[in-house]
Amino acid sequence: MxxxxxxxxxxxxxxxxxxxxLVAETRVRPEELxxxxxxxxxxxxxxxxxxxxxxxxxxxxxxxxAAQEAAEAGVGGLMLFGIPEFKDERGSGADDPGGVVQRSxxxxxxxxxxxxxxxxxxxxxxxxxxxxxxxxxxxxEVDNDATLERYAAVAIAQAAAGVEVVGPSGMMxxxxxxxxxxxxxxxxxxxxxxxxxxxxASAFYGPFREAAEGAPQFGDRNGYQxxxxxAVEALREVELDIAxxxxxxxxxxxxxxLDIVARIAERVSxxxxxxxxxxxxxxxxxxxxxxxxxxxxxxxxxxxxxxRAGAGQILTxxxxxxxxxxx
Numbered sequence: 001m002x003x004x005x006x007x008x009x010x011x012x013x014x015x016x017x018x019x020x021x022l023v024a025e026t027r028v029r030p031e032e033l034x035x036x037x038x039x040x041x042x043x044x045x046x047x048x049x050x051x052x053x054x055x056x057x058x059x060x061x062x063x064x065x066a067a068q069e070a071a072e073a074g075v076g077g078l079m080l081f082g083i084p085e086f087k088d089e090r091g092s093g094a095d096d097p098g099g100v101v102q103r104s105x106x107x108x109x110x111x112x113x114x115x116x117x118x119x120x121x122x123x124x125x126x127x128x129x130x131x132x133x134x135x136x137x138x139x140x141e142v143d144n145d146a147t148l149e150r151y152a153a154v155a156i157a158q159a160a161a162g163v164e165v166v167g168p169s170g171m172m173x174x175x176x177x178x179x180x181x182x183x184x185x186x187x188x189x190x191x192x193x194x195x196x197x198x199x200x201a202s203a204f205y206g207p208f209r210e211a212a213e214g215a216p217q218f219g220d221r222n223g224y225q226x227x228x229x230x231a232v233e234a235l236r237e238v239e240l241d242i243a244x245x246x247x248x249x250x251x252x253x254x255x256x257x258l259d260i261v262a263r264i265a266e267r268v269s270x271x272x273x274x275x276x277x278x279x280x281x282x283x284x285x286x287x288x289x290x291x292x293x294x295x296x297x298x299x300x301x302x303x304x305x306x307x308r309a310g311a312g313q314i315l316t317x318x319x320x321x322x323x324x325x326x327x
Contacts, residue, residue: 026308028300030074030323034119034273034315037078038211039063041093041100042085051207052278053285055317057083060104066320067108070116073323077117079167079315080104081211084127090135091127091150095157102161109162119165119194120158122179124150133170133224142224144172151175152182159188167250169196171224180245194273195246198234198260201225204253204279211278234260235267242270248313253277255302258309265310274311276302281317296325 013023038057040047046056058066067078082101084093093099101120108118124147125133134147147170155166166183168175176195183191202225226233238249247270251261254274265272280302288295299318306314316322 026304028303028307028314028322028326030326031076032307032313033075033303033319033323034077034079034117034313035066035070035075035319036081036315036317037063037066037104038081038083039100039104040083049207049211051210051282052317053282053289055211055281057211060100060107063104064107064111067112067116070320070323071112073320074327075116075319075323076313077119077165078108080108080118080120082120082126087127087129089129091124094124094127094150095153097157097160099157102157105158105161105163113162117164118162119167120163122151122154122158122166122168123170124154125170134172142172144174144224147172148174148178152178155179155182155191156186156188159183159186159191163191165192165194165248167194167196169199169252171196171199171226174244176241176246177244192247193245194248194250195241196252196275197238197241197246197249198251198257198264199225200228200253200257202228202253202256202277202279204256204277207278207282228256231260231263235263238264238268242268246270248273250275250315251311253280254306254311254314255280258305261306261309261311265312271312272310273313273315274306274309276306276314276316276318278317300325 013019040057043059046058046062049055070078080101084100105118105120123133125131130136132142134142135150137143151168158166166179168179176193179193241249249270250273251257252275254276261274284293284298287293299322303314303322
């Protein structure tokens with residue numbers, strides 16, 4: 001060993017919790033978390049989702065309570081998903097002023113305006129009888145351009161109900177441009193668009209489809225969601241959405257696609273979000289229930305991995321609980 005240049009000892013800075021906190025390169029803050037909420041029409045009390053322990057389909061009243069708890073914990077945003085009592089081919093409940101999401105948006109805007117960002121998923125799969133994300137042609141294919149007209153109508157309905165950020169998740173070509181033009185044309189120029197710009201055709205969505213009751217009744221979504229094999233395509237999708245007016249972009253799922261999150265975060269100047277999806281949540285909850293994992297440590301470690309990869313905002317079903325632990 002050279003006496004003039006003593007060997008570095010990185011462990012010195014790991015010796016105590018206080019030292020580790022002092023030099024930590026990455027942190028997760030409560031205000032960077034977004035809580036997804038499922039609101040179901042026609043139920044009298046919250047309905048537990050069997051495949052997602054701790055997650056429920058909310059009534060309007062229980063959604064208000066959960067939203068208030070999230071705001072008090074310091075969570076940054078809420079993302080609403082609606083489950084109507086009745087579905088049809090057009091997904092008419094998605095833009096009905098009296099629809100479940102529109103009513104909940106009015107509730108939450110009245111309760112929490114300024115305390116937490118109120119967001120809504122903008123898609124049709126929860127509302128259509130066939131479970132696909134758009135209108136169908138006679139041959140049973142999703143009609144891209146006809147679907148854009150429906151998305152525009154949904155955006156206006158959500159904006160009128162008080163949404164601050166819409167989250168188009170259908171992966172239709174041109175969806176951001178259609179939504180931005182509709183919002184601006186209706187005078188809702190301040191409503192932001194968080195584009196699900198890189199939404200993969202993933203097997204990790206299974207529990208969500210139970211929670212949102214939006215599984216396709218036939219076929220699959222491989223024809224419009226992104227191929228898990230592709231990364232460059234994700235960059236192209238993101239660039240197109242930003243060019244069309246997206247204020248923020250999202251990668252979904254997150255954990256299996258952190259390489260995509262990192263590549264996008266390095267490339268763009270808008271906020272990049274990632275969705276810790278239902279399958280990720282369910283795997284960890286199931287393993288923790290068996291005693292195979294330390295639930296809280298794994299929860300926080302996965303959230304930290306999202307931030308380390310470059311995600312500025314994280315949608316997670318643990319948002320309220322994690323926010324309390326992080327404060």
